[in-house]
Amino acid sequence: MRVTDRNPLSPVGGATGVQRSGATSSRFSLGGTDGPGRASSAQAAAPASAMDGLIALQAAGDSLERRKKAMRRGRGLLDTLDQLKISILSGRIQPTQLENLKSQLRSQADSVDDPALADVLAHIELRAAVELAKLGR
Secondary structure, eight states, X not given: OOOOOOOOOOOSSOOSSOOOTTOOSXXXXXXXXXXXXXXXHHHHHHHHHXXXXXXXXXXXXXXXXXXXXXXXXXXXXXXXXXXXXHHXXXXXXXXXXHHHHHHHHHSOOOOOSOHHHHHHHHHHHHHHHHHHHHTTO
């Protein structure tokens, strides 16, 4: 199928210099704006407020992403500690488990805005460091 009729699209906003037939020459003004100069300056402010909203959304997204990353790190440490506990109970501790735990502790944690989450992560990290110290690593 071939489309041959291409009509250019018109802008969404109304035309600025067009008057309707039968319209008076007086202009409509809001809040004391006297001319087209003021109306165009008010339109220029809209993209700036839109940018502020986008920046705020981006900052909130970063905070949420840091929280999710911190929770993944905590869960990973807890899973490794559980595996280590099972190995200790069965009497078969593998050096790779200890190295894995050590590398997880060495990885730098991002700062978290939530003090309760930061406290829980600190306790998990402390417990992992204690287990490594008990096993002589």
